Amino acid sequence: MYDAATYRRSQEYTRARSRLGLLSALVDLAVLLGFWLGGGFGWLDDLVRGWGLGPVWTGLVFLVILAVARAILSLPFSIWHTFVIEQRFDFNRTSPRTFILDLFKGLGVSIVVGVPLVIGFLALFEYGGAVAWIYAWAAAVAFSFVMQILAPTLIMPLFNKFTPLEEGELKHAIVEYAQQVGFPLRGVFVIDASRRSTKGNAFFTGIGKSKKIALFDTLTQRHGTGELVAVLAHEVGHYKMRHILIGTVASALQTGLFLGLFALLVRQAGLFEAFGVALPSYYAGVVLVALLLRPLQLVLTVGSAALSRRHERQADSFAAATTGRSDLLADGLKRLSKDNLSNLTPHPFYVFLNYSHPPVLQRVRALDAGVSA
Ligand SMILES: [Zn+2]
Numbered sequence: 390m391y392d393a394a395t396y397r398r399s400q401e402y403t404r405a406r407s408r409l410g411l412l413s414a415l416v417d418l419a420v421l422l423g424f425w426l427g428g429g430f431g432w433l434d435d436l437v438r439g440w441g442l443g444p445v446w447t448g449l450v451f452l453v454i455l456a457v458a459r460a461i462l463s464l465p466f467s468i469w470h471t472f473v474i475e476q477r478f479d480f481n482r483t484s485p486r487t488f489i490l491d492l493f494k495g496l497g498v499s500i501v502v503g504v505p506l507v508i509g510f511l512a513l514f515e516y517g518g519a520v521a522w523i524y525a526w527a528a529a530v531a532f533s534f535v536m537q538i539l540a541p542t543l544i545m546p547l548f549n550k551f552t553p554l555e556e557g558e559l560k561h562a563i564v565e566y567a568q569q570v571g572f573p574l575r576g577v578f579v580i581d582a583s584r585r586s587t588k589g590n591a592f593f594t595g596i597g598k599s600k601k602i603a604l605f606d607t608l609t610q611r612h613g614t615g616e617l618v619a620v621l622a623h624e625v626g627h628y629k630m631r632h633i634l635i636g637t638v639a640s641a642l643q644t645g646l647f648l649g650l651f652a653l654l655v656r657q658a659g660l661f662e663a664f665g666v667a668l669p670s671y672y673a674g675v676v677l678v679a680l681l682l683r684p685l686q687l688v689l690t691v692g693s694a695a696l697s698r699r700h701e702r703q704a705d706s707f708a709a710a711t712t713g714r715s716d717l718l719a720d721g722l723k724r725l726s727k728d729n730l731s732n733l734t735p736h737p738f739y740v741f742l743n744y745s746h747p748p749v750l751q752r753v754r755a756l757d758a759g760v761s762a
Pocket of ligand 1: 623
C-alpha cells in the first residue's frame with residue numbers, strides 16, 4: 390500500500406510529531422522543575438490560603454489554578470499540532486472556529502464534570518477519616534460507570550453529530566454480522582469526524598444491552614463493505630472476549646492502588662517539605678503524590694499497554710474467524726495506516742513503552758499467518 394513517496398511521507402510525519410512531542414515534554418518538565426524549585430507550590434498554597442475559603446474551596450481553587458496554567462501551557466503545542474503539522478500533511482480539516490469552540494466545550498465539560506468531582510473527593514478526605522480512600526475508590530468506580538453512559542449520550546454529541554447509518558448494503562451487512570455472532574446492536578451511526586480531520590477510525594460505545602457502533606464518515610468514504618464489516622468485527626471481538634470488562638476491572642484496581650497510596654503518602658510531612666509546601670493538605674497532596682508516583686504510573690502504563698496489545702491481537706483473530714476472511718481485515722488495516730500515514734517501523738522499545746496496538750505490520754503478518762495455518 391505504501392509506495393516510495395508515501396513511505397517517505399510517513400517517516401517525515403513521524404519525525405515531525407516526535408519532535409513536537411519531545412519539545413512539549415521538555416517544556417513541561419522545565420516549567421515543572423522551575424515552578425517546584427522556585428518555591429511555586431508553597432507560594433500558590435500561601436496565596437490561596439490567604440483568601441480564607443475553608444479547606445475544600447481552597448483546595449478547589451488551588452487545583453483549578455494549576456489545571457488552567459497547565460492547559461494554557463499546552464495550548465501552543467496543540468495549535469501547532471493541528472494547524473502546522475496536521476495541516477502540512479493534509480490531515481487537518483479543523484477550522485479555527487471549530488478549534489476555539491472545542492476548547493470552550495471542553496472547558497464546559499471539565500467544569501460540569503470535574504468541579505463536583507474535586508469537591509466530593511476533597512470533602513471525603515477532609516471529613517471521611519481513615520477509610521476515606523475506600524469511599525473515594527467506590528465513588529470513582531461508580532463515576533466511571535456513569536461516565537460510560539453519559540459520554541456517548543450527552544458529551545460526545547456536543548462535539549460530533551451522530552447520524553444513523555442509512556439503509557443499504559453496508560447497514561444490511563453489519564446487522565447480519567451482528568446477528569450471526571449474537572452481538573446486541575442498538576444502532577449504527579456515522580459521525581462527522583471529517584469536520585476535524587481526514588483520519589479514519591471506528592469505535593463502539595455504551596454498556597450492557599445498548600451497544601452503539603460509531604463509524605467515522607472518513608472511514609465509510611474510503612473502505613468497501615467487506616473491510617468495514619471486518620473492522621467492526623474486530624470491535625465486536627473486544628466485546629465478545631470481555632476486553633472491556635477486563636479493562637474496567639484493571640483500571641478500577643489501579644485507581645484503588647493509587648488512592649491507597651495517596652492515603653498513605655499524604656500523611657508524610659516529608660512529602661510537603663520536599664515540594665516546599667509549609668502546611669500539609671489533601672489538595673496539595675493530590676498534586677504532589679501524583680508527581681511522586683509518576684515512575685509507578687509509567688510501569689503500570691507499560692503493563693496496561695501490553696495487555697491492550699494482547700487484546701488487539703485476540704480481537705483480530707476473532708474478526709478473522711467470524712468473518713471467515715482474514716484478508717478483509719488485513720486490507721482494511723493497510724488502507725487505514727496508509728491513509729493515516731502510520732509509522733510502519735516503530736522501534737520495538739518505543740512500542741513496548743507506548744503502543745496500545747501492535748504495529749500494523751505485525752497485525753497484518755499475524756492475519757496472513759492465520760490464513761495459511
Ligand atoms: Zn481494537
